Amino acid sequence: MAGFHDVFSLFRESRREAALLGAAAVILILLTLFSVWLSHRLESDAGTAAEINRYYAKLGRVGRTMRTVESSQRGYLIAESEQYLRPYNELYSQLIPQAKRLIESVPAALEEKERLAVLLDLITRKANEMAVTVADATNERRDAAVARLKDNYGVKLSEQIEEHINALQEKAIAKRDEIEANSAELRDMKMIVDVIGGVAVLAFSFLSIWFLMRSNAALSRAHRALEKTNDDLEDIVMRRTAALQRANDEIQRFAYVVSHDLRSPLVNIMGFTSELETLRKDLFERLEKANALADTDVLGKDFDEAFGFIKSSIARMDRLINAILKISRQGSRPLHSELIDTKKLVESVISNVAHQIREKDARIAVGDLPPILSDRMSIEQIFSNLIENAIKFLKSDGQGEIKIEGYLRGVDVIYSVSDNGRGIDPRDHQRIFELFRRAGPQDVPGEGMGLAFVSALVRRLGGSIAVESAVGVGSTFKVTLPGTIAQTRGMAA
Amino acid sequence: MNKPVTIVMIEDDQGHARLIERNIRRAGVTNEVMPFSDGASALAYFKKIESEPAELNPILVLLDLNLPDMSGIDILEFLKNDGHLRVAPVIVLTTTDDQLEIQRCYDLGCNVYITKPVDYEQFAVAIRQLGLFISVIKIPDPLNG
Structure with a gap:
């Protein structure tokens, strides 16, 4: 019964295979989750880096606006020409809002609120200084304006603002570089994870295919074994049936032969019993004639009784033989x-x-x-x-x-x-x-x-x-x- | 004038042979009875007489089917396929009352089929009737049709 054994071991095998494939699935899911998390992380880092770049550009713009306004102010003081005042008029009003927007848009990763507050304060003071100077010059108090210029208050403010902007920009660049370096690492890691995932997918696929092929092979082995058992069974049944048929035929022939061969001697027994009966009659007639025996009647009765038993036994035996013959014939009809x-x-x-x-x-x-x-x-x-x-x-x-x-x-x-x-x-x-x-x-x-x-x-x-x-x-x-x-x-x- | 018919009796059971002969005699048949107790010796006899014209050796065959050395059917077949002997009447006398076997014997050309009954009265009656049949039977003359 190799077939049944195969089927049982197949069940055992398939349980082990299911456990293995389940573990493989868990590993694949973990790898995928990790890869997805890495992607998100890389994306958000790239976003932060872009934000820092925009912030860096804004810092530069604030610096440039401050300088443009300042040089416009100075040009106006030196040349006393309204033509120099035009950039001042255009940009002055934008300076403070630009600085405020800068504070709003600073990336959280940089933690620069305090320094930016200082920067805003400096810019505000610079703006006031420039506004006061320009106002004096316009209102015919040019001397006061020049004097204020000469005491270098404005220059110092400008220098301080530039220092702050430079420091802020340097820090932003450093932060961005740090993020980019980190991203490069993450990208490497993601690549490794993805490669491992791909390899794992391939490996598990091959494993599954191998399991499938193995269980298929086992199934077809079991199938073949069953088929063979079936064939054997059919063969056995056919042989047994043939043997039974032979035994049956033998019994039929036996019954037939026996009943015939038993009949032949029976014909003789019956025939010669009748002959004896005839002889008995002759004998008794002669005895009576010769008067040799006194009690022929008793003797005759004994004879007749014996003949009676023999004849009834023969008749019965004949009926029995006929019965066997009838059944045996019925079987072959x-x-x-x-x-x-x-x-x-x-x-x-x-x-x-x-x-x-x-x-x-x-x-x-x-x-x-x-x-x-x-x-x-x-x-x-x-x-x-x-x-x-x-x-x-x-x-x-x-x-x-x-x-x-x-x-x-x-x-x-x-x-x-x-x-x-x-x-x-x-x-x-x-x-x-x-x-x-x-x-x-x-x-x-x-x-x-x-x-x-x-x-x-x-x-x-x-x-x-x-x-x-x-x-x-x-x-x-x-x-x-x-x-x-x-x-x-x-x-x- | 035809030569009297010889009764060829092929019967392996001596008792049966004796009973048959006795009852034929009782029926008044006086023809010569030539007994054979096996098929081979009967066939040898038939081969001896087959070359002579049938009217020189008119025979009637009493045949038992269960012979020790062959089946009575074989002898019946031999007789009915023989140029001269085919005219001889054949009476099959056996214990078999199988309808198929009886039919087979008639098909082969047996003239009468008698089952040996165990009931002796019946047996005796059958044989005596057979005796009557033998005494009235006229062997056909193959020359004069």
């Missing part, structure tokens, strides 16, 4: 399947035994009998034996009743023959179907052959027979037959 109107068949069987029924003063009722596709001669024999039996064992009180009924159960047809005769002891229910065995008081002639014959017929048609009976109440013989006889059954006895 081919079956012919035809549609039988069972009711009609039973009525004709009954008409053949009408005399016995009248003798017993019995009533016989035939119910609705379903037709059957079977061997006519066998069905006829079955009914005639069962009906004759039923009549034979009825009580002779004129109350005898026989009922013949039938019905369908699935594909089977069931016929029953019931009587209210003397019944059969339950201990004998099996025995009565055996050859030459009888039950109850032996007051009815017969060889114990009928039911054995019926049972052989029913078996040959692929059916079964059963009896329900109680002593003194009656018997019901129930014959279950397949609705159609299979062609192969024609071979079996």
Whole structure:
């Protein structure tokens, strides 16, 4: 049973494979999550770097605006030309808002709020200084304006602002470089993770394919083993059937030969017994004539008794041999399947035994009998034996009743023959179907052959027979037959 | 004038042979009975007489089918395929009452088939009737049709 073993080990294997594949799936999911997280991280870092770049540019712009406004202020003071004041007028108002926007847009990563506040303060002071200077110059207080210029307050503010901007820009660049360096590392890591993930996917795919192929191979191995077992079984069944057929044929031949060879000596025994009887008559006539014996009557009776026993024994033996012959012939007779109107068949069987029924003063009722596709001669024999039996064992009180009924159960047809005769002891229910065995008081002639014959017929048609009976109440013989006889059954006895 | 018919009896059972002969005699048949207890010696006899014209050796065959050395059917076949002997009446006398076998014998050209009944009265009656049959039977003359 290699096949079953394979199937079992297949189950065990597949459990291990499932665990392995599950672990593989978990690993793949973790790798994917890690890779996704890295992508997000890289994206946000790139965003921060871009933000820092924009912030850096804004710092530069604030510085440039401050310078432009300052040089415009100075040009105006030196040249006293309104033409120099135009850039001042254009940009002055933007200086403070630019500085304020800068504070708003500083990236959180830089932590520069305090220094920017200082820067704003410086720019505000510078703006005030420039505004006051320009106002003085415009309002004919040029000396005061020049004097303020000379005390270098404005220059110092400018220098301080530039220093702050430079420091801020340097810090921003440093931060950006740090982020970019970090991003490069992350990118390397992501690449490694992705490569590992790819390799893992490939590896697990190959693993799965390998598992599949292995379990497929095991399955087809199991399949082949099963097929082989099947073939072997069929072979075994065929061989057994052939052996049974041979044994059966042998028994048939044996029964046939035995019954014939037993008959030959029986003819002699019977023949020469009759010859002896003739001789006896001659002998006794002569003895009487010679008056040699006084009591020839007694002697003659003894002779006759002996002859009687011999003859009745021979007759009985002949009937037994005929019974064996009949069963053996029945077994070798081919079956012919035809549609039988069972009711009609039973009525004709009954008409053949009408005399016995009248003798017993019995009533016989035939119910609705379903037709059957079977061997006519066998069905006829079955009914005639069962009906004759039923009549034979009825009580002779004129109350005898026989009922013949039938019905369908699935594909089977069931016929029953019931009587209210003397019944059969339950201990004998099996025995009565055996050859030459009888039950109850032996007051009815017969060889114990009928039911054995019926049972052989029913078996040959692929059916079964059963009896329900109680002593003194009656018997019901129930014959279950397949609705159609299979062609192969024609071979079996 | 034809030569009287010789009854060739092929029967392996001596008892049966004796009973048959006795009952034929009782029926008043006086023809010569030539017994054979096996098939081979009977065939040898048939081969000896087959070259002579049938009217010189008119025979009637009583044949048992169950012979120790061959089947009576073989002998029946031989007789019915023989140029001269085919006209000889053949009476098959055997224990077999198998319808198929009986039919086979008739098909091969047996004239009468008798089953040996165990009931002796019946047997005796059958043989005596056979005796009557033998005494009235006229062997056909192959020359004069």
